[in-house]
Amino acid sequence: MGTIVSDPFTVTLIVTGTMLLLTIIIYTMVLSIRRAKTSQLGEEMYIGGESEDILSLKVPSVLALYWGIVRRSWRKAFDILRDVVHSGILNEWYGYMTMWLSLLLLLSLIVILIRMYIH
Amino acid sequence: MDLPLLLFSVIVFPGLVFISSLALFSEWLYRKLTARMQNRMGPSYTGPIGVIQPFADLVKLLFAKEIKKQRYSAIGIAEIGLIISISSIIASLLLLPISPLRLASPYDIIVFIYFYAVWHTIGIIIAVLAYPNPFTVAGLSRLIAIIVVVEPTIFMALLIPVLLTSNMGCIPQYSIFCAATWSWKLWLESPLSFIAMVLGLISMFIASQAKLGLKPFDIPEAEQELIAGHITEYSGTLLALYNLSHDIKLAFTALIIAYLFLGGPYPYRHLSLAGIALLILKYLISLMILTVIRSSFGRLRIDQGLIIVLKYGLIPSIIGLLIALMELLL
Numbered sequence: 530m531g532t533i534v535s536d537p538f539t540v541t542l543i544v545t546g547t548m549l550l551l552t553i554i555i556y557t558m559v560l561s562i563r564r565a566k567t568s569q570l571g572e573e574m575y576i577g578g579e580s581e582d583i584l585s586l587k588v589p590s591v592l593a594l595y596w597g598i599v600r601r602s603w604r605k606a607f608d609i610l611r612d613v614v615h616s617g618i619l620n621e622w623y624g625y626m627t628m629w630l631s632l633l634l635l636l637s638l639i640v641i642l643i644r645m646y647i648h
Numbered sequence: 649m650d651l652p653l654l655l656f657s658v659i660v661f662p663g664l665v666f667i668s669s670l671a672l673f674s675e676w677l678y679r680k681l682t683a684r685m686q687n688r689m690g691p692s693y694t695g696p697i698g699v700i701q702p703f704a705d706l707v708k709l710l711f712a713k714e715i716k717k718q719r720y721s722a723i724g725i726a727e728i729g730l731i732i733s734i735s736s737i738i739a740s741l742l743l744l745p746i747s748p749l750r751l752a753s754p755y756d757i758i759v760f761i762y763f764y765a766v767w768h769t770i771g772i773i774i775a776v777l778a779y780p781n782p783f784t785v786a787g788l789s790r791l792i793a794i795i796v797v798v799e800p801t802i803f804m805a806l807l808i809p810v811l812l813t814s815n816m817g818c819i820p821q822y823s824i825f826c827a828a829t830w831s832w833k834l835w836l837e838s839p840l841s842f843i844a845m846v847l848g849l850i851s852m853f854i855a856s857q858a859k860l861g862l863k864p865f866d867i868p869e870a871e872q873e874l875i876a877g878h879i880t881e882y883s884g885t886l887l888a889l890y891n892l893s894h895d896i897k898l899a900f901t902a903l904i905i906a907y908l909f910l911g912g913p914y915p916y917r918h919l920s921l922a923g924i925a926l927l928i929l930k931y932l933i934s935l936m937i938l939t940v941i942r943s944s945f946g947r948l949r950i951d952q953g954l955i956i957v958l959k960y961g962l963i964p965s966i967i968g969l970l971i972a973l974m975e976l977l978l
Contacts, residue, residue: 532750533649534820540753543649544739544763547658551735552728554659559727559885562710619722619778 650749657749662741671895672702674902677932678939685943702895709888716883722778723886729775730889736767737893737900743824744907745918746927752825757810760824764904765799768897772878775890779881787877790950791868794858797957801855804965808848809834809908811972812841824908832911840975847968849909854961856901857941858953860894864945867953902938906930 535543600607657663676691676699683690691698715723740763742751753759776788809827812834818826834841858865869877876882879890906912910930913923948956 531650531653531748532752532825535751535753537753537755537759540743540751540756541759541762543654543751544742544759547654547742548732548735548739548763548767551658551664551738552731555664555731555735556728559731559889562885619720619725619780623725 653749657742657747658738661748662744662746663738667738667741667896667899668892671892671899672706673699674899674935675702675891675895676700677935678898678942681936681939682943685940706888706892709891710885713884713887715885716881718779718881720780721881726775726778726882726886727889729771729773729778730886730893731771733768733771733775734889734893734896736763736771737896740764741900744903745825745828745912746903746907750825752820752823754820754822756820756823756825757806757827761799761803761806764900765802769795769799772893775886776878779886781881783874783876783880784878787868787870787874787880790870791861791878793950793954794861794865794867794957797954797962798855798858801851801957801961801965802859804962804969805848805852805855806904806908808844808965808968808972811969812837812844812975815972815976828907828912829914831908832914835911838975840971840978844968844971844975845909847964847971849905851961851965851968852905852909853937853941854957855965856905857938858957858961860898860901860938862938862942864941864948864956865953866947867950870947898935898938902931902934905934910934 596607599610659665679702680690680698691701694701694704717723740760741747742749743756743760744750773788773792776784776791806827809831810822810824813826813830814821814823816830816833816837818830820826831845834845836842861868868874869879874880879887882890906927910933912930913920913927916923916926918924918927
């Protein structure tokens with residue numbers, strides 16, 4: 530038995546580390562159980578993020594004006610955006626966001642390196 | 649730091665193994681008590697008086713049932729979300745005195761809330777969003793509406809013992825460890841601290857009931873309206889993980905009520921017979937009160953549910969906190 534009195538940052542780090550360790554342990558256990566037991570029976574469903582009147586009305590309402598205009602005037606851009614970002618699959622959204630954030634991270638690293646080199 | 653002791657605390661006691669067993673036992677007790685109150689039998693056949701029924705359910709879901717996959721589902725992300733919701737609660741057990749390795753620091757109430765409220769909720773939300781479906785999204789929107797009211801209530805209720813024990817000179821200040829070890833003294837300290845603790849306890853029970861999604865706050869699941877709400881699409885391992893996460897949350901909530909409001913095993917020591925008996929008794933009392941509330945009410949509408957939590961949870965906790973502050977100033 531022991532009580533460790535520390536500062537809040539150390540405690541947060543230890544508890545976060547513990548949480549990650551547990552997540553890895555439980556996930557490994559679950560992965561070893563789950564394999565080859567998935568089925569794809571049943572209906573597929575698309576849950577649209579667009580409001581209904583973009584699809585139904587000829588002229589969209591004020592609230593849906595932006596997407597209404599994009600959909601009508603830049604059909605191709607709309608299709609690309611919908612297929613890439615807005616497919617409803619969370620994995621694709623994570624992929625998309627990771628791609629952009631990695632690009633930003635890379636750019637910021639390059640800027641820092643250039644700045645360090647100049648100075 | 650003692651690494652083997654840390655690993656023991658995280659994995660065996662009071663970590664994964666112990667809290668999972670306690671959670672499954674709590675589920676059995678809660679189901680059995682509810683059934684008896686409603687003149688049903690409850691779990692009866694698996695093990696003595698059905699005590700290992702929740703374990704049997706878990707094993708069946710894990711090993712026998714298959715996961716239903718659809719085009720827009722992300723099983724891996726759903727699993728990780730649910731596992732985060734489980735592990736965040738187990739990790740925050742290290743801050744309670746039940747753990748052989750106790751972590752304490754000044755202001756660690758914030759760390760506790762960060763794991764118990766924030767990470768747990770984020771895990772559940774990630775898991776729910778990984779299986780999109782109209783019912784799931786409707787359930788999730790209700791769940792988030794409830795969380796917005798419940799989490800501040802829990803935070804304020806927990807702040808009452810933390811504030812009062814720090815005022816009494818316990819070190820480290822504003823820590824869960826202090827609140828857990830000294831909270832029994834607050835009931836006898838002064839009339840003001842007694843009133844503050846009563847108000848905190850009431851609001852904690854109401855808020856916990858809503859956080860756990862038990863009746864009358866099972867609004868996100870609402871079978872007759874939303875099939876199963878935010879868990880409609882879950883089956884197999886995912887449903888097993890969700891059920892385990894829910895049970896662990898139930899056990900952990902009863903445990904923090906037993907420690908932070910009812911005083912845990914104190915004034916006896918943890919390893920004494922009287923201490924263990926007292927802790928078990930307080931744990932069972934907390935669990936029983938949650939069960940009695942669950943069995944006595946029907947489901948409310950979302951707006952009614954939110955108003956009830958506001959009226960009987962948030963407002964008492966604010967008044968309790970103000971009284972605690974008065975005690976502090978006097």
